[in-house]
Amino acid sequence: MNSKKKIVIVGGGFGGLNAAKVFCNKSYPIDVVLIDRKNHHLFQPLLYQVATGALNPADIAVPIRSILSNCNNVKVFLGNVIDVDLDKKIVYTDFNNFSYDYLILACGANHSYFNHDNWEEYAPGLKSIEEATEIRRRIFLAYELAEREENPLRQKELLTFVIVGGGPTGVELAGALGEISRYTLSKDFRNINPGRTRIILIEAGPRILSSFSPELSEYAARELEKLGVTIWTNTYVTDVGDGYVKAGDEIIKAKTIIWAAGVEPSSLNKKLNVPKDKSGRIIVEPDLSIKNYPNVFVIGDQAIFSHTKDGKPLPAIAPVAIQQGKFAAKLILDEIDGKPRTNFVYFDKGFMATIGRLDAILQMHKLRLKGFYAWLLWVFVHIFYVIGFRNKILVLIQWAWSFLTFRRGARLIRSKIWKTRELEAFILKNSIIHKAKKTKAKL
Amino acid sequence: MNSKKKIVIVGGGFGGLNAAKVFCNKSYPIDVVLIDRKNHHLFQPLLYQVATGALNPADIAVPIRSILSNCNNVKVFLGNVIDVDLDKKIVYTDFNNFSYDYLILACGANHSYFNHDNWEEYAPGLKSIEEATEIRRRIFLAYELAEREENPLRQKELLTFVIVGGGPTGVELAGALGEISRYTLSKDFRNINPGRTRIILIEAGPRILSSFSPELSEYAARELEKLGVTIWTNTYVTDVGDGYVKAGDEIIKAKTIIWAAGVEPSSLNKKLNVPKDKSGRIIVEPDLSIKNYPNVFVIGDQAIFSHTKDGKPLPAIAPVAIQQGKFAAKLILDEIDGKPRTNFVYFDKGFMATIGRLDAILQMHKLRLKGFYAWLLWVFVHIFYVIGFRNKILVLIQWAWSFLTFRRGARLIRSKIWKTRELEAFILKNSIIHKAKKTKAKL
Numbered sequence: 001m002n003s004k005k006k007i008v009i010v011g012g013g014f015g016g017l018n019a020a021k022v023f024c025n026k027s028y029p030i031d032v033v034l035i036d037r038k039n040h041h042l043f044q045p046l047l048y049q050v051a052t053g054a055l056n057p058a059d060i061a062v063p064i065r066s067i068l069s070n071c072n073n074v075k076v077f078l079g080n081v082i083d084v085d086l087d088k089k090i091v092y093t094d095f096n097n098f099s100y101d102y103l104i105l106a107c108g109a110n111h112s113y114f115n116h117d118n119w120e121e122y123a124p125g126l127k128s129i130e131e132a133t134e135i136r137r138r139i140f141l142a143y144e145l146a147e148r149e150e151n152p153l154r155q156k157e158l159l160t161f162v163i164v165g166g167g168p169t170g171v172e173l174a175g176a177l178g179e180i181s182r183y184t185l186s187k188d189f190r191n192i193n194p195g196r197t198r199i200i201l202i203e204a205g206p207r208i209l210s211s212f213s214p215e216l217s218e219y220a221a222r223e224l225e226k227l228g229v230t231i232w233t234n235t236y237v238t239d240v241g242d243g244y245v246k247a248g249d250e251i252i253k254a255k256t257i258i259w260a261a262g263v264e265p266s267s268l269n270k271k272l273n274v275p276k277d278k279s280g281r282i283i284v285e286p287d288l289s290i291k292n293y294p295n296v297f298v299i300g301d302q303a304i305f306s307h308t309k310d311g312k313p314l315p316a317i318a319p320v321a322i323q324q325g326k327f328a329a330k331l332i333l334d335e336i337d338g339k340p341r342t343n344f345v346y347f348d349k350g351f352m353a354t355i356g357r358l359d360a361i362l363q364m365h366k367l368r369l370k371g372f373y374a375w376l377l378w379v380f381v382h383i384f385y386v387i388g389f390r391n392k393i394l395v396l397i398q399w400a401w402s403f404l405t406f407r408r409g410a411r412l413i414r415s416k417i418w419k420t421r422e423l424e425a426f427i428l429k430n431s432i433i434h435k436a437k438k439t440k441a442k443l
Numbered sequence: 444m445n446s447k448k449k450i451v452i453v454g455g456g457f458g459g460l461n462a463a464k465v466f467c468n469k470s471y472p473i474d475v476v477l478i479d480r481k482n483h484h485l486f487q488p489l490l491y492q493v494a495t496g497a498l499n500p501a502d503i504a505v506p507i508r509s510i511l512s513n514c515n516n517v518k519v520f521l522g523n524v525i526d527v528d529l530d531k532k533i534v535y536t537d538f539n540n541f542s543y544d545y546l547i548l549a550c551g552a553n554h555s556y557f558n559h560d561n562w563e564e565y566a567p568g569l570k571s572i573e574e575a576t577e578i579r580r581r582i583f584l585a586y587e588l589a590e591r592e593e594n595p596l597r598q599k600e601l602l603t604f605v606i607v608g609g610g611p612t613g614v615e616l617a618g619a620l621g622e623i624s625r626y627t628l629s630k631d632f633r634n635i636n637p638g639r640t641r642i643i644l645i646e647a648g649p650r651i652l653s654s655f656s657p658e659l660s661e662y663a664a665r666e667l668e669k670l671g672v673t674i675w676t677n678t679y680v681t682d683v684g685d686g687y688v689k690a691g692d693e694i695i696k697a698k699t700i701i702w703a704a705g706v707e708p709s710s711l712n713k714k715l716n717v718p719k720d721k722s723g724r725i726i727v728e729p730d731l732s733i734k735n736y737p738n739v740f741v742i743g744d745q746a747i748f749s750h751t752k753d754g755k756p757l758p759a760i761a762p763v764a765i766q767q768g769k770f771a772a773k774l775i776l777d778e779i780d781g782k783p784r785t786n787f788v789y790f791d792k793g794f795m796a797t798i799g800r801l802d803a804i805l806q807m808h809k810l811r812l813k814g815f816y817a818w819l820l821w822v823f824v825h826i827f828y829v830i831g832f833r834n835k836i837l838v839l840i841q842w843a844w845s846f847l848t849f850r851r852g853a854r855l856i857r858s859k860i861w862k863t864r865e866l867e868a869f870i871l872k873n874s875i876i877h878k879a880k881k882t883k884a885k886l
Contacts, residue, residue, distance in 0.1 A: 039587055039856040056499040058853035063583075066850070069631045078587040078856070095591045130857050140506075144482055144521035148538045188508045190518045390844045390852055394837065401833045407509070409833055410501035413482040413521070414573050 004029045005336060008091050008100040010081050010268075012036035012064040013044075015106035015300035015321035022329030024071035028336055032074040033098055035091070039063050039078050042129060043386050045318060046395070048169060050132040051258075052176035053140065053184075053408035057129045059394050062387045081107070083271050086293050102295050102332050105282075106325060107266030109301035109316065111259055112279075119240040123162075123257040126169055137413050138256045139177070143185060144413070145255075146192045159197045160254035162245045164237050165261035166203030167211075168353040171220060173258060174201045175356040178227025183357075183406040199229045200254070202247055204236050204261070209361070211315060211351055216361040219370050223355045237261070263316065265302045277304045286343035288328050297331075299324035307343065318385075319349045352378050357403060447472045448779060451534050451543040453524050453711075455479035455507040456487075458743035458764035459549035465772035467514035471779055475517040476541055478534070482506050482521050485572060486829050488761060489838070491612060493575040494701075495619035496583065496627075496851035500572045502837050505830045524550070526714050529736050545738050545775050548725075549768060550709030552744035552759065554702055555722075562683040566605075566700040569612055580856050581699045582620070586628060587856070588698075589635045602640045603697035605688045607680050608704035609646030610654075611796040614663060616701060617644045618799040621670025626800075626849040642672045643697070645690055647679050647704070652804070654758060654794055659804040662813050666798045680704070706759065708745045720747045729786035731771050740774075742767035750786065761828075762792045795821050800846060 007023065007030055009016045016034060023032045043060040050057055065076045080094040084103070091098045111125035124131050124138075139161070146158035161177055163170045181197035188194070201208065201224065208224075208231060209217045221231055232247065239246035244253050265281045274290050275283040281304040282290060288297045288305070300321030306313045314320045327344045335341065350364025352374065360375035362368070369377065379399070386392050402408060450466065450473055452459045459477060466475045486503040493500055508519045523537045527546070534541040554568035567574050567581075582604070589601035604620055606613045624640035631637070644651065644667065651667075651674060652660045664674055675690065682689035687696050708724045717733050718726040724747040725733060731740045731748065743764030749756045757763045770787050778784065793807025795817065803818035805811070812820065822842070826835050845851060 039583065039854070056501050056853075057857075058499050058855055061855055062852075063631075063854045065631045066854070072633075075633045077591050078584075079591060096593075129855065133857075140482065141521075148520050148522060150539075188506075188512045190515075388852075390841075390850075393840060394852075397836060397840070398833075407833075409505075409831075409837075410499075411482070411506045411509070412501055412504055412572065414500075414576075 004031045005101040005332075006030075006099060007032045007102045007104070007332065008098050009034045009104045009106060010036075010091065011106035011108060011266075011300075011302075012038070012041050012076075013106060013108050013300060013321065014318045015108075015325035016104065017041050017064065017067065018322045018325035019104050019106065019299070019329040020068055020071065020074055022326055022333070024068065024074060026073070026333060028333055030073060030333075030336070032071075033077065034064065034068070034074060035077045035079050035081055035093060035098075036064055037078070037080055038128070039065065040129070041067060041387060044127070046382060046386070047126055047129075047132050048172040048176060050129065050410070051126055051135040051139070051173065052180060053136055053411040054176070054402050055395060055398055056410050057133060059391055059398065060386065061129055062391065067387060081268060084268070084296075086272065086274070086290070086296060089295070100295075103297070104325070104328050105268070105296065105298045105302055106300050106321070107268050107302045108321075109263040109265050110267070112262035112264035113259070114262060116240070119259070122242055123164060123240045123245075123259040125259040126173070133412075133414065135258055136411070139180070140411050140413050142256050143189065143192070143194060147189050148191070155192060156198070157243060157253045158255045159192065159194075160200070160252065160256070161197065162200045162202065162252060162254040162257045164202050164240075164245070164257065164259050166201055166205070166208030166231070166233070167260060168209065168351075170201055170203070170258075170260035171208055171224065172354055173260060174199055174224055174229045175227055175354065175359075178224065178229050179356050179406070180408065182228055184408050195228075197228070198254075199227075200252060201229055201231045202235050202237060202245070203231065203233045206233055208233065209353060212353070212361060212363050213368060216363060216368055216370060220353065220355050220361055223359055227356050263301065269302065287331060287341050288324055288344050297328040299328055305344065305346075308346065314346055315351075317351070320346060323347060352381070354378055357406075447474045448544040448775075449473075449542060450475045450545045450547070450775065451541050452477045452547045452549060453479075453534065454549035454551060454709075454743075454745075455481070455484050455519075456549060456551050456743060456764065457761045458551075458768035459547065460484050460507065460510065461765045461768035462547050462549065462742070462772040463511055463514065463517055465769055465776070467511065467517060469516070469776060471776055473516060473776075473779070475514075476520065477507065477511070477517060478520045478522050478524055478536060478541075479507055480521070480523055481571070482508065483572070484510060484830060487570070489825060489829070490569055490572075490575050491615040491619060493572065493853070494569055494578040494582070494616065495623060496579055496854040497619070497845050498838060498841055499853050500576060502834050502841065503829065504572055505834065510830060524711060527711070527739075529715065529717070529733070529739060532738070543738075546740070547768070547771050548711070548739065548741045548745055549743050549764070550711050550745045551764075552706040552708050553710070555705035555707035556702065557705060559683070562702070565685055566607060566683045566688075566702040568702040569616070576855075576857065578701055579854070582623070583854050583856050585699050586632065586635070586637060590632050591634075598635060599641070600686060600696045601698045602635065602637075603643070603695065603699070604640065605643045605645065605695060605697040605700045607645050607683075607688070607700065607702050609644055609648070609651030609674070609676070610703060611652065611794075613644055613646070613701075613703035614651055614667065615797055616703060617642055617667055617672045618670055618797065618802075621667065621672050622799050622849070623851065625671055627851050638671075640671070641697075642670075643695060644672055644674045645678050645680060645688070646674065646676045649676055651676065652796060655796070655804060655806050656811060659806060659811055659813060663796070663798050663804055666802055670799050706744065712745065730774060730784050731767055731787050740771040742771055748787065748789075751789065757789055758794075760794070763789060766790060795824070797821055800849075 040061040046060045049055040083092045185194040282298045284303045286307040301316040352362040354360040360378040361370045362374040483504040489503045492498040526535045628637040725741045727746045729750040744759040795805040797803040803821040805817040
C-alpha cells in the first residue's frame with residue numbers, strides 16, 4: 001500500500017490555493033489533489049471592476065493549474081464535488097472518487113436571496129466572472145437601449161440602477177456606477193444625458209458599511225452622494241421582478257438591479273451532518289477541524305470560527321481565508337512530523353473599501369483613514385495580492401489609464417449566442433458513469 | 444424641412460468606422476447615423492489570439508460609441524438592420540426607421556457552412572468575440588477533461604483538434620494550438636502529455652494559404668509541421684458531428700473542431716434585389732455604388748469590386764474595407780460640394796500571416812519575406828492599426844510576456860450560466876412596435 005498521506009483540497013479560492021502552496025514540493029510523503037468547479041482562481045475583491053468595465057476578466061482570474069504548475073506533488077482537477085463521506089473518508093465528484101487522509105474544505109459562499117431564488121434572474125449577484133460580465137452587459141446595454149428609446153418613461157426606467165445591499169461590494173459598485181454615469185459616458189451619447197442616471201443603494205440596516213466605524217460609514221455615504229448615488233437605509237426589499245424592485249410599500253422601476261445583499265455557504269454544507277450556525281456555516285474547532293472529524297478542516301467563508309478573544313466570529317474576508325489555508329496546511333505537515341496541534345489565531349489586518357476615484361476608507365485596529373491616502377494604501381494592497389507579475393502590471397496600467405482619462409476600456413456587451421449542449425452532454429455522460437461507481441462504492 | 448443631408452452607415456467594422464471618421468465634425472450640412480448589432484468595433488485580424496488565450500477580448504474590441512465620442516455630427520445606435528427599401532430610401536431596424544440621402548452598407552461577412560448549418564454547433568467559426576471565447580473555452584476545457592479521463596481512447600479524442608480551412612485564420616489558429624500544446628501547457632498536467640496533442644488542418648485545395656505564392660505557402664506548411672500540425676490538403680469535409688469529422692471516406696474523432704473554411708456576405712444581401720455574384724456579394728460600380736442606386740455604396744466583405752487593372756476582384760481583407768470606407772465618405776462630401784464622382788482605386792498593401800512565435804510570411808507586390816523579419820513587420824503593422832493608445836500598450840505587453848515566457852494569460856474557461864430572457868423579451872417588445880410602424884410605412 002501507498003504509505004503517502006492523501007490530502008484533498010476542495011476549492012481553489014484564497015483558502016484552498018494558499019493551502020496548496022504550503023504543500024507545494026515539500027519533501028513530505030504527501031499526495032495532494034485540488035478540485036475546483038472553475039479552472040481559474042479569482043481575485044474576488046476586484047470583481048466589481050470587471051462588472052463596471054475597468055478591468056478584463058483575465059486580469060483578475062488566473063488558471064489554478066498554471067499557478068501550481070511547478071508543484072509536482074499537487075494534481076489539479078476541474079470538477080464538481082457532489083458529496084463527502086466523512087466516516088469512510090471519501091470525496092465524491094462528478095468524474096471520480098477520492099479517498100483521503102486529510103481533507104480541506106474551502107468551497108466559499110454563494111448569494112443568498114433569502115428563499116426567493118426567483119429574484120436571481122432579475123437581480124444577479126457578483127461572485128463569479130460569468131456574473132461580472134453579465135452585470136457589465138446589463139449596465140452598458142441599458143445605456144444603449146436608452147439612447148434609442150423615444151418614450152421618456154421607458155428611458156428613465158433604463159437609466160435607473162438599483163443595488164441591493166450596502167456592504168463593501170454594494171458600495172464599490174454604486175461608486176463605480178456613479179463615476180461611469182457622471183464622467184466616463186458623459187460625452188458618448190446624443191439623445192440621453194448619462195449624468196441623469198438614477199443610482200439607488202438599498203440597505204436593510206441603519207447604515208451602509210456596518211463593519212466599519214459609524215464615522216467612516218457616514219463619510220462613505222456622503223462621498224457616494226457626491227457621485228450621485230441615493231442611499232436608502234432601513235429599507236427591506238420585499239419583491240424583485242422584471243424591471244422593478246419593491247422596497248416596503250414603495251415600487252421603483254429599474255431595468256438593472258444588482259444583488260449584493262446576502263451570502264450563504266457552499267451548498268455542500270447541506271449534505272454534511274455536522275454542527276452548523278443559523279446561516280449554514282460549519283462551526284469549526286479552535287484548530288479549524290470539524291468536531292469528531294479531526295482530519296477534516298473547513299476554512300474561509302464556508303466555516304464560522306468563533307474562538308477569538310472577544311468571542312466575535314471572524315468576518316468573511318480574504319485575509320481570514322488566506323491565513324486559515326496556510327494554517328491548516330502547516331498543521332497537517334506538523335502532524336505528519338509527529339508534532340502536536342495548535343490553535344488558529346487570526347492576525348487582524350483590518351478592512352478597506354473604495355468609494356470611487358482616488359477615494360477609500362480603511363480601518364485597522366485603532367487606525368482610521370479616509371480619502372486619498374486610504375485609496376493609495378488600497379491600491380498598494382490590491383496590486384500586491386493580485387496573482388502574477390503580468391497581471392499586476394496590466395491592472396496597474398489599466399488603473400492608471402482609467403484614472404487619467406476617466407475611460408473604462410472593457411465596456412464590451414457580449415451576447416449569449418452559444419449552445420453548449422454537446423459539451424454539457426459529454427460532461428454529463430462522464431458524471432453518470434462515476435455516479436454509478438459512487439453508488440457501488442457506497443453499497 | 445431639414446436641409447441637412449442624412450447619411451446612414453450600417454456596420455461599425457473597418458469599412459463603416461473609417462467612413463464615419465471621415466465625416467466626423469466636418470463642417471458640411473450632414474447628419475450621420477451609424478448602426479451596428481454590436482456595441483464594439485472588433486480588430487478581427489487578432490481574433491485568433493483571443494480564441495487561443497493570448498489576448499483579452501477588450502484588447503481588440505473598443506466601443507464604437509467611445510471611438511466616435513467626439514464626433515458631434517455622428518449618432519451611434521446598437522440595433523439590427525432588418526431591411527432596406529432602396530427606392531423609398533428607408534433603412535428598417537428593430538427599433539426605428541431611418542430615411543437617408545446617402546447609405547453606406549458595410550455589414551461584412553459571416554461563416555458559410557455550405558448549406559450544412561447544423562455543423563455550426565460542432566464546429567464554431569471565428570468571427571466575433573463571443574465565438575472567440577467559446578472556442579477558447581472548448582480548447583482549454585478539452586485539456587481539463589482529458590486530464591481527468593481514464594479511458595485512453597477518450598483521452599485521445601479530447602486531445603485531437605481539427606481545423607477546417609487552410610486560409611490565414613486556419614493557419615494562425617493551427618500555429619497557436621501547436622505552441623499551446625508543445626510549450627504553454629507542457630508543465631501544467633500530471634496525467635496527460637499535452638505535447639501529444641493531435642492538430643489536424645484540413646484544406647480542400649492543393650495547398651494552404653493559396654493567396655500567397657507557392658513558395659511562401661510551402662514554407663508556412665513546413666513551419667506548421669515543426670509545431671506538430673498535420674496538414675491534409677485536397678481534402679473535402681463531408682460531415683461534421685458531435686466529436687467527429689468526416690473527410691472523404693475517413694473519419695477522425697475529435698472533441699474540438701473549428702471552422703475556418705468559408706464565408707458568405709451579410710444576410711441583408713438576400714433581401715436586396717440588386718446584382719450579386721455567385722456567393723451573394725453585391726457587385727458594385729467603379730465608384731462603389733450599386734447599379735441604378737448611385738446614393739447607396741457597398742464596401743468591404745459585403746461587396747465584390749472587380750474594376751481592377753487585371754480584372755481580378757479585390758480580396759476580403761481589412762485594407763480593402765478601410766480604403767473603401769474612406770473613399771465612399773469622401774465621395775459623398777465631394778458630391779455635396781458639387782464635385783464630380785471619381786472611381787475607386789485600391790492601393791495594394793500586400794498580405795501577411797503569422798505561423799507561430801517569431802514567424803510569419805509577407806507578400807507585397809514582388810516582395811516576399813518569411814521568418815523573423817516578416818514577423819517583426821507583422822507585429823508593427825498590427826500594433827499600429829489596433830485602435831486606441833491604451834490597447835496598443837496592453838497588446839504589446841501581453842505579447843512581450845507571451846514571447847518571453849510562452850505563457851498565455853487569458854486561459855479562462857467560462858461557463859454559460861445566464862438566461863438573458865428578460866432583456867431579450869424587452870428588446871423584442873421594442874422590435875414589435877417598430878415592425879408595426881414599418882409595416883405601416885410600407886403600405
